[in-house]
Structures are given as C-alpha cells and as structure tokens.
Amino acid sequence: MKPAFWARKAHKWIGLVVGVQALLWMISGLYMTIISIDVIHGDHLAHGASAPLSTSTDYVTPSQLAADNPGLLGFRLKKVMDRAVYEVRTEEGPTLVDAMTGEPFGPLDESEARRIAESLYQGDAPLASIALLSEAPQEVASRPVPMWQARFDDRGSTTLYISPATGELLAKRHELWRWFDFLWMLHIMDYEAREDVNNTLLRVAAAIGFVFALSGVWLLFYSFRKGGKA
Numbered sequence: 001m002k003p004a005f006w007a008r009k010a011h012k013w014i015g016l017v018v019g020v021q022a023l024l025w026m027i028s029g030l031y032m033t034i035i036s037i038d039v040i041h042g043d044h045l046a047h048g049a050s051a052p053l054s055t056s057t058d059y060v061t062p063s064q065l066a067a068d069n070p071g072l073l074g075f076r077l078k079k080v081m082d083r084a085v086y087e088v089r090t091e092e093g094p095t096l097v098d099a100m101t102g103e104p105f106g107p108l109d110e111s112e113a114r115r116i117a118e119s120l121y122q123g124d125a126p127l128a129s130i131a132l133l134s135e136a137p138q139e140v141a142s143r144p145v146p147m148w149q150a151r152f153d154d155r156g157s158t159t160l161y162i163s164p165a166t167g168e169l170l171a172k173r174h175e176l177w178r179w180f181d182f183l184w185m186l187h188i189m190d191y192e193a194r195e196d197v198n199n200t201l202l203r204v205a206a207a208i209g210f211v212f213a214l215s216g217v218w219l220l221f222y223s224f225r226k227g228g229k230a
Contacts (some may be wrong), residue, residue: 011215018208021189028183040180042172045158046120053077053084060086060102068102069095080105080167081115087166094166107164108148117150117160120169125154132164139178141193143170 038044059077066072069088076087077099084099096106108116114130121127128151136145140161147170148162156174163170185194189202 008219011212011219014208014212014215018205018212021205022209022212024186028187031180031183032187035176035180040177042158042174042177045122045156045174046160046169046172047122053079057084057100059084059099060097064102065097069097080108081112081119085167094163096166106167108162108167110148112167113148113150113162113164116162116167116169117148120160120162121150121152121158123152123154123158125152125158127151128153139173139181140171 062075065075065086065088069090071090071092073089073091075089078085078087080096083105085105086097086099088095088097095104097103098105110130110132113132114127117130118127130148130150132146133149134146136143136147137149139159140147143161144163146164148164150160150162152158152160156176159173161170161173162168181194185191188194188197188199189205190196190199
C-alpha cells in the first residue's frame with residue numbers, strides 16, 4: 001500500500017484516541033484564560049486585614065511565654081476578633097494565648113468562628129451554615145483539620161475555612177474556583193490529588209498528541225506533493 005494510505009490511517013486512528021482529551025485541553029485552557037486568576041483566588045470575597053496592634057501596650061514578654069509554654073518553637077503577635085493574642089507554636093501544634101494575661105485562648109468555638117467568618121466576608125449574603133469538620137473536603141484537602149467551614153448564601157456559594165486553633169483564614173472557595181479546579185483536573189489528567197503535572201497519564205497523552213501532529217504533517221506532505229493526488 002502507498003505511504004499516503006498509511007498517513008491517513010495513522011492520522012485518523014490517533015485522532016480518535018487523543019481527540020477527546022485534546023478537546024478537554026482546549027476547553028479548560030479557554031476557561032483559564034477568560035476568568036482572571038484574581039477572581040479564582042476569591043480575594044474580592046474575603047480579606048484578612050485588621051487594625052494594627054498598639055505599640056504602647058504592655059504585652060506578655062517572650063521570656064514569660066517560653067516559661068508558660070515548654071518546648072516553645074516560635075510565636076507571633078496578632079489580632080483575633082480585635083483581641084491581641086500570641087499564636088504560640090510547640091511540638092503539639094499551634095495554640096492561641098491572650099497577649100495581655102498569658103491565659104490560653106481557644107480553640108475557637110462556633111460563635112467565635114461565626115464572628116470571624118462574618119467579619120472576613122466581603123459580600124452581602126447571610127451566613128447559611130457553619131460546621132466544624134474533622135475531615136477536609138476535596139477542595140481543601142491539603143489544609144489541616146479540624147477546621148470551621150462557613151457557607152454563605154450567595155450566587156457563588158462562597159465558603160470560608162477557618163482554623164479553630166489559630167483563627168486564620170485557611171482557604172476561600174466559590175463556584176468559579178470549583179469549576180477551575182474541575183477543569184484543571186481534566187487539563188493535567190490527575191484525577192486524584194489534582195496537582196501532579198508530571199503524571200504518567202499526561203505524558204502518554206501528550207506523546208500521542210505529538211505523534212498525531214506528526215502524522216498530520218506527513219499527510220500534508222502527500223496532499224500537496226507536486227503533480228500527484230493525496
């Protein structure tokens with residue numbers, strides 16, 4: 001059989017194998033270029049800014065912190081709900097300590113987590129639900145548990161995840177982010193962790209796509225060869 005025949009055969013069958021994934025690459029890539037990454041991050045939905053701490057207040061000294069917290073690895077002075085606290089880190093994990101008295105503060109209960117969530121949220125919708133999770137959902141699988149999950153009743157189903165140990169905003173999630181995450185999974189072909197851009201499946205698909213392109217060039221050569229038919 002003529003080489004042109006094999007060029008057409010190779011192009012057709014390779015196209016059938018890789019065509020669906022190539023379409024998914026284009027659809028997911030289009031979404032990623034249309035929707036700004038700043039919107040995906042959700043910075044317009046929540047913020048962590050707060051009033052600066054007073055420099056004239058007498059806080060618990062570092063030496064006192066070390067004495068009260070054996071195995072102290074580090075600490076940070078910050079505000080939680082307009083209250084000056086130390087975030088103290090030991091081998092057991094982070095905890096909060098009142099910066100004025102040195103008394104332990106936390107973990108945050110439901111009412112405190114609700115206040116933090118509502119103060120961080122930048123929308124107008126009410127808080128629909130709040131729950132303490134011992135197992136992280138897929139959309140925040142890399143964040144430490146337990147965590148407070150605060151859902152707001154807006155169009156994007158905005159969800160804030162807050163650490164009960166430190167009061168920190170762990171993550172912001174909304175529908176545009178969730179679509180991005182789903183399409184990213186399809187784009188990189190990592191259907192579990194959704195973060196490995198060097199997985200074997202993606203490499204195989206990319207290699208097949210490259211062979212598909214080469215077969216097209218091969219077919220193009222026979223289609224336009226001088227004085228002959230495809």
